Amino acid sequence: MQLFASLPDRVTLVEVSPRDGLQNEPGTVATADKLRLVEALLAAGLTRLELTSFVSKSRIPQLADAEELVRALGPREGVRAWALVPNAQGYGRARAAGLTEMAVFVSASETHNRKNVGATIADTLARIREVASLARADDVRLRGYVSCVWGCPYEGEIAVGGAVALARTLVDAGCEQVSLGDTIGVGTPVQTARIVDAFARELPLDTLALHLHDTRGTALANALTGLELGVRTFDTSVGGLGGCPFAPGAAGNLATEDLVYMLDGMGVRTGVDLAALCEAGRVAQEVVGRRLPGKVLNAGPPVRRPS
Amino acid sequence: MQLFASLPDRVTLVEVSPRDGLQNEPGTVATADKLRLVEALLAAGLTRLELTSFVSKSRIPQLADAEELVRALGPREGVRAWALVPNAQGYGRARAAGLTEMAVFVSASETHNRKNVGATIADTLARIREVASLARADDVRLRGYVSCVWGCPYEGEIAVGGAVALARTLVDAGCEQVSLGDTIGVGTPVQTARIVDAFARELPLDTLALHLHDTRGTALANALTGLELGVRTFDTSVGGLGGCPFAPGAAGNLATEDLVYMLDGMGVRTGVDLAALCEAGRVAQEVVGRRLPGKVLNAGPPVRRPS
Numbered sequence: 001m002q003l004f005a006s007l008p009d010r011v012t013l014v015e016v017s018p019r020d021g022l023q024n025e026p027g028t029v030a031t032a033d034k035l036r037l038v039e040a041l042l043a044a045g046l047t048r049l050e051l052t053s054f055v056s057k058s059r060i061p062q063l064a065d066a067e068e069l070v071r072a073l074g075p076r077e078g079v080r081a082w083a084l085v086p087n088a089q090g091y092g093r094a095r096a097a098g099l100t101e102m103a104v105f106v107s108a109s110e111t112h113n114r115k116n117v118g119a120t121i122a123d124t125l126a127r128i129r130e131v132a133s134l135a136r137a138d139d140v141r142l143r144g145y146v147s148c149v150w151g152c153p154y155e156g157e158i159a160v161g162g163a164v165a166l167a168r169t170l171v172d173a174g175c176e177q178v179s180l181g182d183t184i185g186v187g188t189p190v191q192t193a194r195i196v197d198a199f200a201r202e203l204p205l206d207t208l209a210l211h212l213h214d215t216r217g218t219a220l221a222n223a224l225t226g227l228e229l230g231v232r233t234f235d236t237s238v239g240g241l242g243g244c245p246f247a248p249g250a251a252g253n254l255a256t257e258d259l260v261y262m263l264d265g266m267g268v269r270t271g272v273d274l275a276a277l278c279e280a281g282r283v284a285q286e287v288v289g290r291r292l293p294g295k296v297l298n299a300g301p302p303v304r305r306p307s
Numbered sequence: 308m309q310l311f312a313s314l315p316d317r318v319t320l321v322e323v324s325p326r327d328g329l330q331n332e333p334g335t336v337a338t339a340d341k342l343r344l345v346e347a348l349l350a351a352g353l354t355r356l357e358l359t360s361f362v363s364k365s366r367i368p369q370l371a372d373a374e375e376l377v378r379a380l381g382p383r384e385g386v387r388a389w390a391l392v393p394n395a396q397g398y399g400r401a402r403a404a405g406l407t408e409m410a411v412f413v414s415a416s417e418t419h420n421r422k423n424v425g426a427t428i429a430d431t432l433a434r435i436r437e438v439a440s441l442a443r444a445d446d447v448r449l450r451g452y453v454s455c456v457w458g459c460p461y462e463g464e465i466a467v468g469g470a471v472a473l474a475r476t477l478v479d480a481g482c483e484q485v486s487l488g489d490t491i492g493v494g495t496p497v498q499t500a501r502i503v504d505a506f507a508r509e510l511p512l513d514t515l516a517l518h519l520h521d522t523r524g525t526a527l528a529n530a531l532t533g534l535e536l537g538v539r540t541f542d543t544s545v546g547g548l549g550g551c552p553f554a555p556g557a558a559g560n561l562a563t564e565d566l567v568y569m570l571d572g573m574g575v576r577t578g579v580d581l582a583a584l585c586e587a588g589r590v591a592q593e594v595v596g597r598r599l600p601g602k603v604l605n606a607g608p609p610v611r612r613p614s
Contacts, residue, residue: 003500003535185606188572189531193310217565217602218572220528224496228310258524265495265525295524299492 004228010269012233014179014209015041015256016050017284018069019084021241022062023053024252025288031065033287035072040280041238042079045272046256050103050235051081054090070097082143086117087127091134102135104128104170105145108163109152112183116147125169132173144170144178145211149195150187160198168202177207179235182222185215185243185252189225196229209233212254214240214293219254220262227268234259239281239292255294257281311535317576319540321486321516322348322563323357324591325376326391328548330360330369331559332595338372340594342379347587348545349386352579353563357410357542358388361397377404389450393424394434398441409442411435411477412452415470416459419490423454432476439480451477451485452518456502457494467505475509484514486542489529492522492550492559496532503536516540519561521547521600526561527569534575541566546588546599562601564588 018038022029041049051073057064066083073081075098082103085091094102106124107113113121128144135142148155149163167178180195187195192210199208210226212219212234223234236256243252257277260270274296281297291298325345329336348356358380364371373390380388382405389410392398401409413431414420420428435451442449455462456470474485487502499517506515517533519526519541530541543563550559564584567577581603588604598605 003532004497007497188569190311190314190573215602215606216568217527217562218569220524221531221569224528224531225310255524261523262495262525262528266497295522299522 004266007227007266007268008232010271011227011263012048013046013256013259013270013272014048014050014082014233014235015046015238016211016235016253017041017237017239017241017256019050019052019063020235020253021237021239021284022288023060024242025062027289028062028064029287031068031072034065034069037280037283037287038073040276040283042076044276044280045270046277047079047271049079049081051083053084054093055084055086067093067097070094070099074098084145085131088130088134091131095134095138095140100139101141101143102131103143103145104131104175105147106166106170107147107152107183108158108166109148109155111154112148112152115154121166125166128170129173132175136174142173142175144173144175145181146170146178147181147183149180150182150191151184153184160195163195164198164202167199167208171203171207175207177209177233178203179209179211179233181211181235182213182219185213185219187212187222188218189221192222192225193229196226196231200230205230206232209235211235213243213252214254215243215252220258223254223259224262238277239284239294239297241284241288241292252293255281255292255297257294257296261296311573314534314573314575315539317578318534318570319355320353320563320566320577320579321355321357321389321540321542322353322545323518323542323560324348324544324546324548324563326357326359326370327542327560328544328591329595330367331549332369334596335369335371336594338375338379341372341376344587344590344594345380347583347590349383351583351587352577353584354386354578356386356388358390360391361400362391362393374400374404377401377406381405391452392438395437395441398438402441402445402447406447408448408450409438410450410452411438411482412454413473413477414454414459414490415465415473416455416462418461419455419459422461428473432473435477436480439482443481449480449482451480451482452488453477453485454488454490456487457489457498458491460491467502470502471505471509474506474515478510478514482514484516484540485510486516486518486540488518488542489520489526490518492520492526494519494529495525496528499529499532500536503533503538507537512537513539516542518542520550520559521561522550522559527565530561530566531569545584546591546601546604548591548595548599562588562599562604564601564603568603
């Protein structure tokens with residue numbers, strides 16, 4: 001069949017639950033609980049983690065233990081862990097804590113960017129270039145994020161050209177990979193194909209990751225579309241942790257176990273063990289004290305032919 | 308782009324919430340409440356409904372009001388409403404109630420079929436032929452269902468060839484269309500493509516409908532795969548009503564509003580108004596007295612550019 005004629009053997013998952021997943025949780029999650037979650041994720045075979053963020057401690061109290069978390073985890077063989085750094089000051093803190101991988105971020109929407117970081121896109125890019133210059137000198141590896149690519153809660157649909165230009169700016173500044181985010185989960189497959197196509201005309205596809213939210217149930221269909229078009233890295237969060245915890249059913253991130261289940265069924269390896277991943281999902285549920293929306297987590301193990 | 312090069316202008320939705328959706332609900336839903344749900348569905352633009360089932364009243368008390376419901380709704384201009392009939396007796400009841408469209412059903416799994424209807428597949432096909440013979444004489448239109456095509460809770464994976472052979476038998480017996488069901492929601496896209504391909508080698512694609520469950524989050528990705536391969540009819544249930552109401556998060560049917568949202572975003576018309584459909588979803592929630600898992604229902608209206 002023509003469809004799925006060129007599926008890859010393997011894709012890479014970046015697990016974002018420790019940072020993106022926990023960031024909006026009400027009530028502070030103890031560092032020890034975060035470590036318990038991270039250890040469960042590592043035990044499931046996830047090796048790339050968005051760990052925390054070195055933003056203002058007063059602004060996001062949930063991530064105020066960034067230093068402690070990074071130091072407690074320490075470097076691990078074969079594991080890559082990123083922290084978000086908004087500026088040179090955050091970079092300095094992350095560097096002092098011993099991190100060698102960091103992530104910079106900007107929104108494709110001017111309004112969202114101002115509300116998110118209190119600066120214009122242009123000023124944010126200037127801060128990113130400053131961080132990138134420090135990273136080059138220190139041999140620190142950088143990842144970039146462009147958020148609101150599929151749509152913005154304030155501006156509605158976003159022009160694809162502008163988002164791709166921002167991705168190019170981040171790559172030119174030194175980012176190894178740029179993760180395009182459907183931050184509010186409005187994307188549908190034709191739009192996803194348009195975004196991936198536009199990116200591929202400007203940059204190599206191995207510099208692209210998709211960061212999809214499942215707010216309207218389309219995240220897996222969008223991931224499938226990206227996969228078919230050559231995307232090989234996806235950001236996901238165990239249990240779908242993330243988004244707004246006060247809107248039951250309105251899921252946040254694409255659940256890692258849902259993507260792994262689909263990919264397992266398609267013969268695409270992730271290096272992740274689904275049963276151990278569901279165990280990590282149960283740890284995540286304990287840590288935040290509520291049921292998470294990930295479907296495979298809730299449905300239990302897949303049905304197998306009785307032996 | 309090659310992907311989505313041949314999307315249709317329009318697809319047909321068969322709304323199954325009144326029967327498949329309500330069948331497993333604990334506590335009897337009043338006929339008046341079912342009618343309220345049906346009216347809300349019709350108001351949203353859905354014109355094809357799986358309305359009820361003429362099975363033993365003692366076996367499924369939730370659907371014991373089949374006659375009353377059919378009579379109360381009456382024939383509606385432009386609306387097609389099916390009832391499931393397991394045998395000649397059920398056919399007789401449905402016919403007496405005034406229905407001119409009925410549905411017959413068989414499982415692709417021998418074990419599931421025995422547990423579901425207490426008969427072998429062969430005996431079930433004999434009953435179906437009996438119903439089909441009556442239907443031909445009465446000019447009643449028939450739809451067929453083959454369940455457990457993607458997998459069975461007892462037998463695990465099911466051979467595609469057997470399921471397609473059953474579909475062919477149903478078409479040969481007089482069914483206008485056969486709906487293949489991922490009854491336990493285990494399907495992934497490559498498997499879906501394999502099933503659709505196998506069907507298309509035996510029968511015209513316009514005789515195929517997909518009835519997908521979202522138990523493991525893959526229903527929309529499977530629908531997308533079917534859409535790309537030429538499937539033009541999908542069975543869905545508002546709010547994702549259906550499945551086991553005692554397993555929170557373990558969704559049943561693919562939510563109508565999630566599929567409509569995705570198709571709207573892809574420029575594929577369904578004739579359904581998304582806002583009115585979400586209103587029908589709220590009616591469904593009132594009727595069953597609990598929150599339903601449909602994502603778009605929970606997330607609220609899609610973001611639009613402020614005017």
